[in-house]
Amino acid sequence: MIGPSTVLAAEFPPSVEDFYLPSILPWGAHDSYWFTKITVLVWVAVAAIIIFFLVSYRKPQLVPTKKQWMAESAYGFVRNNIAIEMIGPRGINFAPYLTTLFMFVIVMNFFSIVPFIQISPNSHIAFPAILAVISYVMFIVVGIRHHGFFKYLKTALIPPAPWFILPLLIPIEFFSNFLVRPFSLAVRLFANMFAGHMLLLVFTLGGFAMINANAWLAPISVVSWLMTIALTFLEFLVICLQAYVFTVLTASYVQGALADEH
Amino acid sequence: MAGQKPPPEPHGDDGPPPPDTGMGMTAVSYLFAGMLVWGGIGWLVDHYVGTKGIFAGIGAVVGAAGGVYLIVRRLGA
Numbered sequence: 001m002i003g004p005s006t007v008l009a010a011e012f013p014p015s016v017e018d019f020y021l022p023s024i025l026p027w028g029a030h031d032s033y034w035f036t037k038i039t040v041l042v043w044v045a046v047a048a049i050i051i052f053f054l055v056s057y058r059k060p061q062l063v064p065t066k067k068q069w070m071a072e073s074a075y076g077f078v079r080n081n082i083a084i085e086m087i088g089p090r091g092i093n094f095a096p097y098l099t100t101l102f103m104f105v106i107v108m109n110f111f112s113i114v115p116f117i118q119i120s121p122n123s124h125i126a127f128p129a130i131l132a133v134i135s136y137v138m139f140i141v142v143g144i145r146h147h148g149f150f151k152y153l154k155t156a157l158i159p160p161a162p163w164f165i166l167p168l169l170i171p172i173e174f175f176s177n178f179l180v181r182p183f184s185l186a187v188r189l190f191a192n193m194f195a196g197h198m199l200l201l202v203f204t205l206g207g208f209a210m211i212n213a214n215a216w217l218a219p220i221s222v223v224s225w226l227m228t229i230a231l232t233f234l235e236f237l238v239i240c241l242q243a244y245v246f247t248v249l250t251a252s253y254v255q256g257a258l259a260d261e262h
Numbered sequence: 263m264a265g266q267k268p269p270p271e272p273h274g275d276d277g278p279p280p281p282d283t284g285m286g287m288t289a290v291s292y293l294f295a296g297m298l299v300w301g302g303i304g305w306l307v308d309h310y311v312g313t314k315g316i317f318a319g320i321g322a323v324v325g326a327a328g329g330v331y332l333i334v335r336r337l338g339a
Contacts, residue, residue: 159335168300168328176288176295176332184291249287256288 012209014201019123019194038121045107045121049100075099078247086251087258094254097138098247101131105189106243112196113232113239123193125186132186135250140178143257152257177256185249192242196235203228289333296329297322 023032024040056071064072078099083091108127112120121127143152157173158166207224210217304321308314 159332161331161335165328165331168324169332171299171303172292172296172325172328172332175299176291180291180295184287252285252288 012205014198014205018201019119019197021119037117037119038124041111041117041119042108042121042127045104045111049103049107074103078102082244082247082251086248087255090258091251091255094251098251101135101250102243102247105131105246106239109193109239109243112193112200113235118200119197120193122189123197125190128186128189128193131189131246132182135185135253136182139250139253139257142254146258155259156257181253185246189242189246192238196238199231200228200235203231285337289337292332292336293326293329296325296327296332298325300325300328 020033021036021038023034023036025032025035052067053071056067060068075095079092079095082102083095083098085091087094105122108122109120111117112123140152143156146152147155156177157170159169159173161169203224207221207228210224211221301318301322304317304319304324305315307317307321311317
């Protein structure tokens with residue numbers, strides 16, 4: 001939590017250093033990053049999701065209560081509009097994982113606009129990377145279990161094309177399906193959250209930098225802070241969109257692994 | 263809940279169907295993958311032969327063509 005005094009003291013051009021928050025253990029060393037605000041936020045996200053769904057489904061009723069309705073809407077949205085829409089009837093098997101993924105990403109992203117928290121763990125590449133690795137391993141394992149190892153490689157790597165173009169196409173398929181996919185999943189989410197945090201920092205700290213430099217610039221500072229508020233709403237859009245995109249792409253990769261040749 | 267049947271109509275909600283994000287991303291990734299892979303191979307050839315970038319250029323064009331071909335075959339009707 002940044003008080004106004006520390007904001008005033010913060011250096012104006014925000015840098016990557018602003019993402020490495022100090023350890024919150026009182027006995028921690030100065031450069032120990034084992035237990036920071038980011039760590040706390042991850043555990044808060046995990047606990048919030050588990051507790052919310054457990055409580056909502058403790059006594060399910062035919063006419064749902066408000067909490068139950070919210071939980072069912074979240075699950076129903078992912079199940080019907082992502083899992084079944086993308087994968088087909090088999091998508092139901094993946095709906096629990098996809099819902100968990102969606103909720104986790106959206107809650108983690110949402111921290112970036114909660115007042116006084118205002119940083120998302122997803123603005124560190126480590127968290128999106130692990131999520132992308134899970135999705136990557138999952139779609140490959142699903143494909144291998146569905147087709148068998150060699151048949152899966154054949155459907156994934158050999159497009160329907162005349163034999164003489166295949167040497168041109170197979171490296172592209174391999175690169176696109178097995179190297180770009182996990183990388184782009186992770187980087188897309190990370191870069192969006194990183195850039196969002198950076199943008200808010202620039203406009204907030206920029207306001208303070210201008211008002212400190214010259215009192216006549218105060219009106220522009222106010223404009224800068226109003227921009228921060230507007231950008232926070234934009235950030236909300238990005239948060240929902242990125243959680244949705246991550247889940248949809250995971251579903252689409254699973255769908256590709258399950259698809260039969262056509 | 264996981265055991266329920268899927269809704270009879272394709273969309274459970276009344277809203278419009280979601281945009282086909284998966285397909286768009288796949289298309290873009292094919293295009294970039296084509297240019298990167300064959301451009302990269304061309305760059306290696308350049309490095310090996312000692313030319314200044316002609317093979318990288320040719321590779322990128324060929325790779326883009328391959329990427330477009332893949333998009334048409336995999337995603338086209």
